[in-house]
Amino acid sequence: MPQAYGEKFARIYNMRWSAFANRVSPLIRSFYEQKMTDPIPKTLLDLGCGTGKLALHFLEHGYRVTGLDLSSAMLAVARENAQEYLVEEQARFVVGDAAEFALDEDFGLVVATYDTLNHLPDLAALESCFHSVYEVLLDAGWFIFDLNTLAGLHRWGGVTVQDEPDLVLINRGVVVKEMRRAYTYITGFFRQEDERFERFDEVVYNTAFDLEAVAATLRQVGFSHVHFARVGALDVPLPAPEEEGRVFILAQK
Ligand SMILES: C[S@@+](CC[C@H](N)C(=O)[O-])C[C@H]1O[C@@H](n2cnc3c(N)ncnc32)[C@H](O)[C@@H]1O
Known part of the structure; x- marks a missing residue:
């Protein structure tokens, strides 16, 4: 059962639920830029980009951004929010399923924030998502996403x-x-x-995914490094992620 947010909800979402994206965007960018060596590839794919608030932060810092979402209503709001960057073709927003997609571009960074991947129905869909991400990531690129835990x-x-x-x-x-x-x-x-x-x-x-299975699946798909962390300390591996309410997963190709 795919979950595409509707048109009225998209408008409310844009007004009421931007705080998370606004908070995590600079933290994710800072982690990524510390990990990558110069020249840092400033290319981002935002899975389940919603109304594009995280995308906007990266656009303002010179990234080329592709936002992908199942909901054309959320994407319509994202396009309004990032209008000036569409003109320059620095941003594009495309309808797609995070569980299975292919794009004509490679990215240094792929993200999925605020429960987006909790919206997938099972581990098979999540594994399929990991394969799609792996295919579009540059070598040594990072895939950073959060999950609500059980x-x-x-x-x-x-x-x-x-x-x-x-x-x-x-x-x-x-x-x-x-x-x-x-x-x-x-x-x-x-x-x-x-x-x-x-x-x-x-x-x-x-x-709610079993987090050990999530890490094992990322490694099977080919990611060379995987760790769990809190958003305030993305660099610090968490020893007991299942005890958290929400965790970030940081995976490097
Ligand atoms: C909770 S919102 C998060 C939006 C944004 N990432 C943020 O941080 O505010 C979840 C988003 O995931 C999208 N979504 C749900 N299932 C999806 C799927 N299978 N593929 C792509 N997007 C999906 C929804 O339409 C919605 O925009």
Whole structure:
């Protein structure tokens, strides 16, 4: 079951959920630029790029960026956000599935942030994604992504309500342990220019992957180095990643 975010949700996402991308972008860039030797290939592929906020940070620092996402609604917002870079063809945003894609360009850095790869249904899809990434990475290039862990997904259960003057958001979370899945049913009402409230509904699921299997699969695919880390210390390998709510995975070709 692929998950492409809808048009109304894309607009809300752009307004409300940019903080994560804004926070991690400079940290990922700094890690990558410290690891690569000069001249640093300033080419980025952003898988599940969403509304392009991470892409924008890299564009502002001179990178050529390809954003790939399953949702044409999210990509439409990304194109608006990065409009000036489209003109110069420094950026492009393409519809595609992170689980299986091919591109006509190689990249020094490939990223997938804010649970994007938790949206894949199983380890076979994740492995297929790793193969696709490996194919487009330059030698010694880096693949950096985050995952919610099983421990992290346990927090998804229950109902939360966010009540603001222009937006009411109701999140209903269901954790299905046996499937290692967490589902969120999101219903939102947001105020239009004519003062009416418009409703949208979205269902999102996250798959929790066994992290040892993730590392083993990356190595099988051919990555020469793999470690887990917290976002605030991407260089420091974590000894017990399953104890975290979310981890970053850093893999070098
Ligand atoms: C939680 S958002 C993260 C967006 C962005 N990376 C960020 O950091 O804000 C997940 C994104 O992944 C996209 N997505 C979900 N499944 C996908 C797939 N199989 N291939 C590509 N994109 C996918 C969704 O459309 C959405 O834009």
